[in-house]
Amino acid sequence: MACLQTKQLSHGTEWWNLSGVEMFRKRPPPEEERKVRANGREYNEKFQYASNCIVTSKYNVITFLPVNLFEQFQEVANTYFLFLLILQLIPQISSLSWFTTIVPLVLVLSITAVKDATDDYFRHKSDNQVNNRQSQVLISGSLQKEKWMNVRVGDIIKLENNQFVAADLLLLSSSEPHGLCYIETAELDGETNMKVRQSLSVTSELGDPHNLAQFDGEVVCEPPNNKLDRFCGTLYWKESKYPLSNQNMLLRGCVLRNTEYCYGLVIFAGPDTKLMQNSGRTKFKRTSIDRLMNTLVLWIFGFLVCMGVILAVGNAVWEREVGTLFQSFLPWDPPVNGFLLSAFLSFWSYVIILNTVVPISLYVSVEVIRLGHSYFINWDRRMFCSRSNTPAEARTTTLNEELGQVEYIFSDKTGTLTQNIMTFNKCSINGRAYGDVDPVGAQGKRPQPLDFSVWNPLADGGLCFYDASLLEAVKTGEPAAHEFLRLLSLCHTVMSEEKREGALVYKAQCVCVCVCVCVCVVCVCVFSLSLSVGALVYKAQSPDEGALVTAARNFGFVFRSRTPGTITVHEMGRPVTYTLLAILDFNNIRKRMSVIVRNPEGRIRLYCKGADTVLFERLHPCNHELMNITSDHLNEYASDGLRTLALAYRDLTEEEWEEWSERYRGAGKATDCREDRLAAVYEQIEQDMMLLGATAIEDKLQEGVPETIAILSLANIKIWVLTGDKQETAVNIGYSCKMLTDNMTEIFIINGHTVQSVREELRRARERMVAHSREGGKGDEAAGWAQACSLGNGVRGGDQAGWPLPQEKEKQESGGRVPSLLESISGEFALVISGHSLAHALEGDMEYEFVETACACRAVICCRVTPLQKALVVELIKRHKKAVTLAIGDGANDVSMIKTAHIGVGISGQEGIQAVLASDYSFSQFRFLQRLLLVHGRWSYLRMCRFLCYFFYKNFAFTMVHFWFGFFCGFSAQTVYDQYFITLYNIVYTSLPVLAMGIFDQDVPEQRSLEYPKLYEPGQLNLLFNKREFFICIAQGIYTSVVLFFVPYGTLAHATQSTGEPLADYQTFAVTTATALVIVVSVQIALDTGYWTAINHFFVWGSLGSYFTILFIMHSSFLFSIFPKQFHFLGSAQNTLEQPVVWLTIALATVICIAPVLTFRFLKLDLKPQLSDTVRYTQLVHQKKRKPGISGGMGISGVGLGAGALGRLGRSASRRSGYAFAHQEGFGELITSGKNMRLSSLALATFASRHSSSWIDTLRKKKHANSANASINSANASVNSANASVNSANASVNSVSAIANGQPQTPPAPALSNSSSLSGSQDTPPEEVGLSHAQQAVAQQAVARDGVHSGTASHSNGCTLVTRPEAETGGCSLGAVQEALFGWRGVGARVSGASSPGPPPILEESSPTE
């Protein structure tokens, strides 16, 4: 690439020792200050600023080989093998031919090189593409097309709407008034909202190219850095100085929006741009298996050295005792003059031949397997979101098995758990509740959402409201309802956009609002979309507000437009224009907002909406009764997890208004304490209001969030929600996604502002937990723990002096005790901690206390946390719990957390791509997490573990034979096998079957791992591959090697061929051992493979086939005649393998090797079966039992009835007040000042065409989604009920287990779980089957847990109790018994349902296993 060379020439950097990205970053003199003169290329030339050419590629054609090889040999493993290779070139040492090492090494190097080359090729391509983009540069007074890479610092370039900013520019002028322009910064910080940039007024006047060409201002500014939100510089022009800030900058990566064109001066180009400065090396994450593997490889290396030493000592002894005497036959090699030197050389010789215990192919194979797993993640249709057309993506291919070990999940809230879509759900008007319709009706029929468009052409399709009575009330003209809706349509700060007849004039993007002085930028979200003819689009600052205005719109009070002084509303089809007198804006302290309007009749009225607690205090006393009723409603809404607002109005007389407005103006003009004064003034008028009612807004959860959370927590994964949101919102969401439930023993809220108070609160929380445990009957332990707790706490008897650190350390060192006590706490607790308390809790000495407390809770919610705190919390758990953490988020504020956690998951398609870019995995729905972890992660972990076990086994079995042979060949480092066998063993004969197993193996089918989340536990506990397992593998390998050596030794030592020639010659022995080895190892992989696909068959048989084929080719006379020295095993294969004794030997060795393995495995399965084994076995039984005749769908019919009633369970006592208002204040001021009114929609029209097409698409999609949504809703409801019942079951289980163990207990909850799961599965659309499974699993788990708690005795007991009716009905016997045992009628129903032609989605679910 042209620019690469120029850069290298111009900078003369030592590119060869700088890898990749940094190549262009290092330049000899670090820049201290940047001076740029506009239109002064010659002047700027002398500073040698980087050009706008971007190079992310690492190599070019010439440098590829040396640089890549250099990089590869930085890997320890590769260097080690290079070292071995060099050793082999010394003839006295060489025990193997050089090619046995070089072939695998070259193979490994070339695979890596090919991968690197492909990566780099794509980087080249994308670089080229970017560098060759066109931009318009002002060169010598005229605009010329120029490639991006030719843009220089100091050039003035013209940007047009929707173009990418080519470099970091100083905005000079734009098409908009005041030199404003709008940009979207999604690529930079992930925020999709638009931001506004403004040029200096002096430059904005320049306007056209002619003037700009004359512009010769000089900018002096800071050197390139990576701070996105800061810029500091000065413009010198015409003898004056103008300060420059970030507000004047357009950064590369942004997109120009809603601005026809603008001109900018290039300040930083190419690698100096903030975008590139920010794209540092991503931190390379390693999995725990990786670390374990590295440790083990080191151990193996140590083992290798030990073996070498033993054999070298043996060699010394042998050479002294025998070798010296044997010299007449075999003199020592010339340099060797004694046994010691011989031993020394023999050590190295043995290092060479035993090096195969550290196989070079290990790392490559692991990478290949991980890559395969990543592809499976990418390919998973069930992690594909059709709405956003986003498949899941494994962005890192090195972490897959870690997904199977996650213990802590840190989740963002907005956009991750929730959709950040608010919907108007319920309301209470004048004491009457609307919208409270049972989603699953009494007849089991779901009511249709109201169709507003029939009577209201301006209605919005997005609202799903089920209760027709409100509509009736509106139609009949009930005044309270009208006033209620009028308030909703008037009291807000929403902006509207309306299409003009015939032309589509929508602004697709968000509107940005520029505030005059402080230029604060406010995001305005588009929340409401419409397909109706009216095509009216609202842009609300907070989604809650938008939801309310949309609701009013649908009920006939359509907010049409506003000017700074008026609001136009279509009331029941009649346009009414209100005069807007004042907006009493929202803020966090006031928790309310009001408008004062004058209606066409001239009446002045104040409309107020706000948090009920605040509003109720300011009501007129006559509202008392209504307030009580409304308050009840509010409680109900709040306990449903809805966000509530109370609405009120007040009539004002002209005098009142005049008087007040005077004061208002006075306060508004005040310069000091303006805020406080305003608040005081507002306070005066917001009094004696009349209550209208209350609204309830649902902060819509993403699909399947509660189920996912339930399943994940059943899989023993702890979920922490870290959100920047308010505590109320966070807690609300906690409830609605079932992290918090009313059944929880206690929810601790840590909200202290000082160290002491936080400490105190934490201590109290622990004491409460202990107290509760004590009540639960664990007095002794609890007392002990209480002591430990107070000890650990260190705040005793007023001793506030500080934290006794030594004690704390002691406690940590003594280890285990306190945590174990904490973990044994009974009851469910939750912890809610706010950001400011967290700041204290994260301080050095309280960390441990916090971790201990938090980890004892089932749910932890941290609200109002900063991005940095998110990362700190993750870091804390990483450090203290040694657990695998996963962070999931969607926004730029989650990036730090995503990068810190072991695994970072980005939710794509919501808030920009910053989180996705930083993440290791990305998908578009939170619920896919369960699949990622429980299916993919679990499998990955399982496969990787099995792979490693087998891999170490096969290499030990292979290599250790040399060790035993050493005792019989005078420790001379003679190999047992043919050198070609040694070369090919790892790369041909045994690599593919184990790779196939590592990629394709499954123990239980995917739907089972979702049904039984407990299957996930082995990964968390690291059971499948750890040091113990490793030693077992090694032992097995060594055992196999012993057998493989000594069985042929025993049989062949005295055996002869049937023609009389002895069989004990070296070549026959080599062939026999090698063949036995290949066969034993193949049988072993066959035994390890749990999932025999055609590919596995192909590889296993193919490997055996290739072994024999290659064997015969290598030993053929053809090859011998060409290279007699290399292929001197001529005829061995044929001579050996036609001997029956040889085959008898191989069979014997195989049986001796495999029988013990088989015995142990069988015993393990039979006596201590793992859950996965049992599931597998049950699956098998089911498959056998599944006959066409069984129709299991029968018993279901009646059960669905209970669901509705059950749905109410658990929404009992708790009283919360969530209120819906998330936006910033200051918006009202904007509206009244008219600054944000872009009345010149002409400018918009010019570029609207581009939007319109995509706009339509979005709308269309939305429509589809909505129809899908509708059907989902009811399913959701039933799921909720399922969860509720599960929770109660859990609670009862816990209490039971606390009281007594081993008492026979019949499971209490089968009926409950049945009802919910079945009602779900009856009518869920195909997309939602996973969901219904989820509920079933939840139910089953709850019940199953119960069974376990009550001890084995109850098994038989429960069995006899429950079995009989089932057996009598003549169902499938075994399966039925098992299911009945734990009340799993759900399983039975589903399994048998699958065999009947019933619901197709279910069929699809279980069919893969057939």
Next chain:
Amino acid sequence: MMASSYNAKEEDGHHPGASGPGGAAANSKKPDNTAFKQQRLPAWQPILTAGTVLPAFFVIGLIFIPIGIGLYVTSNNIKEFEIDYTGIDMSSPCFNCSQNFSWNSTTPCKCSLPFSLDQPFESNVFMYYGLSNFYQNHRRYVKSRDDSQLNGDSFSLKSPSKECEPYRESSDKKPIAPCGAIANSMFNDTLVLYYIDPNGTRTEIPLVDKGIAWWTDKHVKFRNPGGSNANLTASFQGTSKPVNWNKPVYELSTDPENNGFINEDFIVWMRTAALPTFRKLYRIIQRKNSMTPTLPQGDYTLEVTYNYPVRSFEGRKRMILSTISWMGGKNPFLGIAYITVGSVCFFLGVVLLIIHHKHGNRSSADIPN
């Protein structure tokens, strides 16, 4: 690994969420619904259950035990006779020969060992010499040969491989043919067998020295230089005999088909043994007719021309006579091993069956949680 998080493609603004215009189906990124990609490949999922494992053990037991018995019986029916003629003991006839050893002694030392066979040896009898404590499998020993030279390559004949050091060139700088330590240490005792009639007459038993090497070795691997040229002396012109040999390689036998590199004694020796105690086929005693045993019961004398020194490294030399069956020579290990393994498997099967019945919780296959 060193990826930069910046990617120009992403700069293009490909929001994952934003789908292309219009034809959503065409642009859908939905992964293919293939069994492979969805990990739903049809698969056989074997499980170790009592139903499969226990029968396997029984079957192995039931197959192995009869095979073992068969092997054991066969092996027992094979007659084998072994005599050590190293001459360690003072009483041994070869003691003297073993004492005054030298590779270069021109006068051969002969000794006779009488022995008697208790049973007649039917059919062909194979005569082996056995060496103990002889490390033919030593790395330096094994590689000390030039297969190219042995294959008749004229270039290698004149300049043998470096591997042959120090037996590559003689002291007068002539290349050694055959070079290397293996050839140099070739076994050179001559064993002659006499049958002593009950009436005292000594009959020399005819020993066949052909057909004792692998066919591939004799016909492919080992070739004399100069191809089928009968004049071996000329072919080996300019080479030197191995240091320890008495006569050059082209004088190993008078039979032109068994001389030079294709001398079968030489070939047999060159096929190195895997273990330090080994036997090599020396001669075959062909059965004369079906009526009389090849070696009748009675007294024999083994006459040894004692050339090969083993006492220096505490080695032993043996002469073995053996008959052969379908499975080769006497090999009791295999039979015993088979019987043992078979029995153990069977026993294991029984034990596992009992364990399974008593403790196995498969019957109540529940899924614990």
